[in-house]
Amino acid sequence: MSLAERAARERLLEKARASANACRLCRMGSERRNNVYGEGDPCARLMLVGEGPGETEDLTGRPFVGRSGQLLEKMLGAIGLAREDVYICNTVKCRPTDPGPRGPKNRAPEPAEMANCRPYLDEQIDIIRPTVILALGAPAAKSFLGKDFQITKQRGRWFEGPQGIALMATFHPAYVLRQTGGELEGVKRMVWADLKAVRDKLAEPAPGRVDQPPEQVGLFGEGA
Numbered sequence: 001m002s003l004a005e006r007a008a009r010e011r012l013l014e015k016a017r018a019s020a021n022a023c024r025l026c027r028m029g030s031e032r033r034n035n036v037y038g039e040g041d042p043c044a045r046l047m048l049v050g051e052g053p054g055e056t057e058d059l060t061g062r063p064f065v066g067r068s069g070q071l072l073e074k075m076l077g078a079i080g081l082a083r084e085d086v087y088i089c090n091t092v093k094c095r096p097t098d099p100g101p102r103g104p105k106n107r108a109p110e111p112a113e114m115a116n117c118r119p120y121l122d123e124q125i126d127i128i129r130p131t132v133i134l135a136l137g138a139p140a141a142k143s144f145l146g147k148d149f150q151i152t153k154q155r156g157r158w159f160e161g162p163q164g165i166a167l168m169a170t171f172h173p174a175y176v177l178r179q180t181g182g183e184l185e186g187v188k189r190m191v192w193a194d195l196k197a198v199r200d201k202l203a204e205p206a207p208g209r210v211d212q213p214p215e216q217v218g219l220f221g222e223g224a
């Protein structure tokens, strides 16, 4: 990737970020503290798409920070990637909330809100043109693959995503963090299998790309 191409993508992303920041199409656009547009390498081969920002993301304006973000970074490290090597974003750029006794509490984005925000996600995909999209969690996967997608049955499989980009879904880090005991071990095994498949897909020769495949260093103590 030439420096000129990288700079051009950075400019396009900054322009799109400014548009998203000014957007008030949904109610949450006026309620959020920060627009969480996305961040990462504009030339990334791997794009991670989650559901939507939570409280820490809303506070910082950055996707996947806090405990979920730490686990995500560990997951990426297991396939030899740093956070800076990938692009991370969500299906909606503003934090969806409901009123709660101790202030706003997270809620799932409504289909209409995801539809409102989809042009921003599509634009990110157009600009970055990743080799692989990894949807994190069922809502993100459904936004690409339809409402009948079942994460427990269909995670770990390859699908054709936007623009023919290889797309897979795996469990959201927050879901992994909620598991305990034997269920946690099972979920960790499944996520690790999915990550290895992503690593292998990224190692396939890509037309016009000369990137080296990432090294894999292990996740949750499992071997390759």
Ligand code: SF4
Pocket: 020, 021, 023, 024, 025, 026, 027, 028, 029, 030, 035, 092, 093, 094, 113, 116, 117, 118, 120
């Ligand atoms: S979630 Fe997306 S579409 Fe809705 S207000 Fe925020 S930026 Fe605009």
